[in-house]
Amino acid sequence: MRRALRHPSFLIGASLSAVIVFIALVSLVWTPHDPGQMRILSRLKPPDASFWLGTDQFGRDIASMLMVGARNALLVGLVAVGIGFTFGSVLGMLAARFEGSLLDDVVMRALDFVFAFPAVLTAILILTLFGPGLVNAVLAIGLFNIPVFARQARGATLQVMTRDFIRAARLAGCGTASILVRHVVPNILGLMIVQASTQFALAILAEAGLSYLGIGTQPPNPSWGRMLNDAQTFLARAPLLAIFPGMAIALSVLAFNLLGDGLRDIIDPRLKER
């Protein structure tokens, strides 16, 4: 714990992430303006006292849209990483427990197959086939998270399974399920959380990318990626329009990456014994 408080990337990552989460939570109950309200007379306004970050081409408040966009980005990250984490961890642990069996081969080769496709490109394909929208985008991103978590879980589980305390648990009469739940999960959880934090950043980026292309979050739901796309047309007249959502994306990706890096150092398995 003390090491965590002294670790710069953990500190910066955790505080930034906390700010983003806080903003997203606040947007549930309060935003400076209604993010969907258009004001023909106040189009493309620069930042002022009323519209902190200015308005877009429809006169909508940028600050409010960014706040609600944060909610979207976090929700996507949470659900997509949740899908990958849950299915990936279970599959990886089972593959490791039955290492070398048909189950192991089938599961890991199937996941290699998913892994072999460029994620965003295939997400575009999926969204074109099943229709654009936030739900499908989340499912597509989640699908590509499964192999990442499965590989990590399999490797970590294999390592834990060689330890004597697993043998001791078998001697105690514990079955496979109880060994996995009571001994393997607690010992690989730290690594998995580190991975989750990094994947979270990637999921936010992927959602922004898909929305930028117009196949992620659909209007009128504000999304950072789509705001970026909208801003493109007015880049010469109102460059700030692109800068704010761009910064939001960059900062949140940076935040969760730093958090992941920091956690990785803190939960380093080489230091675990101490």
Place this chain on the structure above:
Amino acid sequence: MSAILDVVDLHHRYPLPRDGIFAQRQYVQAVEGLSFALEEGKILGIVGESGSGKSTLARLLVALETPQRGEVRFRGERISGLREARLRPFRRQIQMIFQDPFGSLDPRMRIGASIAEPLGVAEPGLDVAGRRRRIVAMLERVGLGEGAMMRYPHQFSGGQRQRIAIARALITHPKLLVADEPVSALDVSVQAQILNLLLDLKLEFGLSLVFISHDLGIVRYLSDRVIVMQHGKVVEEGESEALFSRPAAAYTKTLIAAMPRL
């Protein structure tokens, strides 16, 4: 005297990683044609240098691994090659102590929970208070207090952890204990304490003991009978005193000659 443990023509080998999916599998022969018996209440010492197959033998004896050929019998009943469910009644009677007390306790589990684990499987009917009483009594018997229950393995020294491992192994009152190099990872000053604790507990619990070690001095001090292993085979077997004073095999003589004299 009847035998608590019978080992008949035991063979075990490990597969090496294959070069490719069509390549022939290669194997390492770890145990080759071992046969011996352990009398009830006795201590059988097994010596041999590293790589002689001692640890593999230990895992075969407690049915953590299934031999390719041969049998391990506990009180006349075959335990090798049984499915986990059919093995369960034997589990509580056959326990093992591992060499590395840092690896044999789950770092994320409190000592109390660690010791409770085999008890929970062996005696599921025991209530929380009863279980706690048994654990505290066992911890005190191995020289640790009730306070140890809520702590984690990393808060203990190597010797203390081995005491905890012993408590965990003996909590279900097993009849056979296989100790795989139980003191070789410990400081010399602690080794004697742990060995004496093991000897005391052996008498108290009526244990039969298989004691595996590369340290001939310790094996000679503890064992009734001794088996000398090399490359997975028995080189020599005999009563402890006779074997050490009049070794027959050349390998045994080499081992004894290499012993440091104090």
